[in-house]
Amino acid sequence: MMSVTIKDVAKNANVSIATVSRVLAGKKEAYSLATEKRVHKAIQELGYKKNKAAVELVTMKSNVIAILVSTPKTNFAMKIIESIQKNAYKKDLSVIILFVGDNDEETQIKALNTVIERPVKGILLISVELCGDAINLLKNSGISNVFVSTAMSKESKFVSSDDFKIGYEATKFLIHKGHKKIGLSSLEVDKFIGQQRVAGYLSALKDHHIPQNDDWIFDGDYSYESGVASMQYYASQTDITAVIGASDLAAIGIINTAQKLDINVPDQLAVISIDGTYLVDIVSPRITSVTQSFYNMGETALKMLFSKGNESSHIYTSFQIDERESS
Amino acid sequence: MMSVTIKDVAKNANVSIATVSRVLAGKKEAYSLATEKRVHKAIQELGYKKNKAAVELVTMKSNVIAILVSTPKTNFAMKIIESIQKNAYKKDLSVIILFVGDNDEETQIKALNTVIERPVKGILLISVELCGDAINLLKNSGISNVFVSTAMSKESKFVSSDDFKIGYEATKFLIHKGHKKIGLSSLEVDKFIGQQRVAGYLSALKDHHIPQNDDWIFDGDYSYESGVASMQYYASQTDITAVIGASDLAAIGIINTAQKLDINVPDQLAVISIDGTYLVDIVSPRITSVTQSFYNMGETALKMLFSKGNESSHIYTSFQIDERESS
DNA sequence: CTGAAAGCGCTTACAG
DNA sequence: CTGAAAGCGCTTACAG
Numbered sequence: 001m002m003s004v005t006i007k008d009v010a011k012n013a014n015v016s017i018a019t020v021s022r023v024l025a026g027k028k029e030a031y032s033l034a035t036e037k038r039v040h041k042a043i044q045e046l047g048y049k050k051n052k053a054a055v056e057l058v059t060m061k062s063n064v065i066a067i068l069v070s071t072p073k074t075n076f077a078m079k080i081i082e083s084i085q086k087n088a089y090k091k092d093l094s095v096i097i098l099f100v101g102d103n104d105e106e107t108q109i110k111a112l113n114t115v116i117e118r119p120v121k122g123i124l125l126i127s128v129e130l131c132g133d134a135i136n137l138l139k140n141s142g143i144s145n146v147f148v149s150t151a152m153s154k155e156s157k158f159v160s161s162d163d164f165k166i167g168y169e170a171t172k173f174l175i176h177k178g179h180k181k182i183g184l185s186s187l188e189v190d191k192f193i194g195q196q197r198v199a200g201y202l203s204a205l206k207d208h209h210i211p212q213n214d215d216w217i218f219d220g221d222y223s224y225e226s227g228v229a230s231m232q233y234y235a236s237q238t239d240i241t242a243v244i245g246a247s248d249l250a251a252i253g254i255i256n257t258a259q260k261l262d263i264n265v266p267d268q269l270a271v272i273s274i275d276g277t278y279l280v281d282i283v284s285p286r287i288t289s290v291t292q293s294f295y296n297m298g299e300t301a302l303k304m305l306f307s308k309g310n311e312s313s314h315i316y317t318s319f320q321i322d323e324r325e326s327s
Numbered sequence: 328m329m330s331v332t333i334k335d336v337a338k339n340a341n342v343s344i345a346t347v348s349r350v351l352a353g354k355k356e357a358y359s360l361a362t363e364k365r366v367h368k369a370i371q372e373l374g375y376k377k378n379k380a381a382v383e384l385v386t387m388k389s390n391v392i393a394i395l396v397s398t399p400k401t402n403f404a405m406k407i408i409e410s411i412q413k414n415a416y417k418k419d420l421s422v423i424i425l426f427v428g429d430n431d432e433e434t435q436i437k438a439l440n441t442v443i444e445r446p447v448k449g450i451l452l453i454s455v456e457l458c459g460d461a462i463n464l465l466k467n468s469g470i471s472n473v474f475v476s477t478a479m480s481k482e483s484k485f486v487s488s489d490d491f492k493i494g495y496e497a498t499k500f501l502i503h504k505g506h507k508k509i510g511l512s513s514l515e516v517d518k519f520i521g522q523q524r525v526a527g528y529l530s531a532l533k534d535h536h537i538p539q540n541d542d543w544i545f546d547g548d549y550s551y552e553s554g555v556a557s558m559q560y561y562a563s564q565t566d567i568t569a570v571i572g573a574s575d576l577a578a579i580g581i582i583n584t585a586q587k588l589d590i591n592v593p594d595q596l597a598v599i600s601i602d603g604t605y606l607v608d609i610v611s612p613r614i615t616s617v618t619q620s621f622y623n624m625g626e627t628a629l630k631m632l633f634s635k636g637n638e639s640s641h642i643y644t645s646f647q648i649d650e651r652e653s654s
Numbered sequence: 655c656t657g658a659a660a661g662c663g664c665t666t667a668c669a670g
Numbered sequence: 671c672t673g674a675a676a677g678c679g680c681t682t683a684c685a686g
Contacts, residue, residue, distance in 0.1 A: 664677100
């Protein structure tokens with residue numbers, strides 16, 4: 001199928017292609033009303049669509065932004081994507097989405113190459129920690145980029161919650177409820193976010209003069225299964241009375257396993273989750289959560305992508321604690 | 328930042344740009360090993376990346392496929408997208424994702440225009456019913472397309488579950504459990520999928536000589552809230568003993584509301600959901616479901632997109648009933 | 655095995 | 671207000 005080009009429109013409207021291009025671009029001063037009408041009529045008649053590839057080639061830029069997102073173990077990434085998508089749409093930006101493995105250098109490099117091969121306007125990376133070579137590739141590309149939800153290194157732009165503060169506030173909340181033996185479950189303790197939350201957790205304990213216990217911190221991957229495993233462990237090896245689930249799904253795993261073990265939530269075990277997606281409201285008991293503002297996160301990331309200046313600006317989006325039935 | 332082009336590589340490797348192009352394309356017969364090595368070395372040194380926009384312009388095709396997906400009310404679309412994404416990745420295809428309103432002609436047209444403006448290889452439409460003008464736009468574009476999860480009209484390619492059969496089998500399952508008063512909740516009764524499921528439901532009742540009752544069918548939109556509303560209605564206006572939730576979320580809404588009303592699931596009310604995503608396993612009671620094969624659906628859709636021939640081929644992916652605790 | 659050249663569909667100074 | 675022309679970075683017959 002031969003598609004209709006700017007030439008066909010020009011011929012039909014009896015003007016030059018330059019004029020058609022100007023009308024298309026809306027350079028008002030550059031053509032008469034009569035011309036404009038003829039061109040629009042021709043476009044209508046022929047069903048003409050601009051060829052973006054040609055435009056991108058000649059202008060060396062595009063209105064495409066790329067999202068790299070790690071294959072979901074949790075469910076919040078979708079919310080961020082939705083937010084980015086909606087806001088991008090308003091600004092006439094197209095969105096390319098690529099899933100990458102979280103610690104998989106090969107897919108990271110491949111995805112980045114795919115993206116860099118076209119003149120994308122910017123790259124958003126949602127909860128992916130980039131491997132060494134991938135970081136260099138991204139830097140050398142010179143393409144504006146923002147890390148979302150996961151803070152990378154100090155030299156990159158990122159928007160996320162303040163995970164230290166999340167760890168601190170979640171812990172403080174449980175302490176104020178009278179708990180002294182508090183678990184911290186299912187986070188990746190050797191990754192940036194995990195470290196921040198652990199640090200915040202420990203800091204809260206310390207500030208309240210509560211002794212810490214390494215056995216209370218359960219390494220995991222934010223998944224439901226990880227929550228299940230942690231609860232089995234906690235029940236058999238510890239005497240905690242409260243636990244912070246590092247994600248909603250992990251918290252649900254904890255609660256379901258507790259119920260199976262005849263441990264009443266919240267009476268025998270208080271649970272608070274981190275994330276606060278719709279899941280916390282549809283399970284029973286409804287889960288008290290540290291609720292992150294994912295929608296705002298996506299919106300902010302998009303703004304940062306186009307903001308001039310500081311290449312290492314960090315923005316923390318707000319979070320709040322929503323008390324429900326599990327604590 | 329001036330990026331490096333094929334010219335730079337040619338100069339560095341001391342060959343023509345035609346040769347560089349051939350090496351890049353891997354046309355083995357067309358260059359010597361020595362040349363190949365020099366070119367690859369130059370590419371390495373300069374950090375050259377092909378400009379996709381130029382390639383697309385000259386070849387008039389791309390390896391981009393577009394996904395239009397309706398703004399999620401349910402949670403299964405993500406599974407389909409994940410599947411498409413993974414399989415596309417293997418075939419070196421990039422994926423553009425656009426969210427569109429379900430009955431929103433404006434966003435549908437805008438999204439389609441965005442997509443058609445570049446030489447995309449194909450368009451996948453996940454659970455979106457296209458409005459009239461949008462349908463024409465898609466057809467006239469001449470771009471290969473497949474509807475996923477929602478069957479459109481008979482003239483388009485689609486892959487989905489057989490929703491008549493789903494309605495039939497879900498109903499039969501409950502009948503075999505001894506139920507005669509069976510609700511069908513939260514589906515859009517005036518859309519294609521809803522109609523199919525209703526028809527299957529009625530057919531199963533008829534085949535088993537069970538009288539139908541219009542009051543048992545509750546119009547909705549597959550959402551959690553819709554499930555909640557239906558249960559309030561059923562409890563006050565009907566005496567059903569079993570109900571089919573049109574999505575997992577709807578079923579969860581039904582169950583949570585039943586519990587609030589002191590109606591025991593499954594003893595006083597049996598519940599079966601349609602979808603069978605991970606949600607059915609993390610709530611309590613775990614929900615018996617008609618489990619659709621979303622992963623397979625995405626995979627199949629991608630294959631259909633590139634299959635020659637029949638422009639109106641339909642493929643039904645399989646489903647199964649998984650009995651759990653809610654029935 | 656290799657290169658010169660045409661051409662893909664646009665945009666944008668430049669000249670009028 | 672308008673057009674002729676150069677050029678974006680590639681691919682691919684064509685000719686050798």
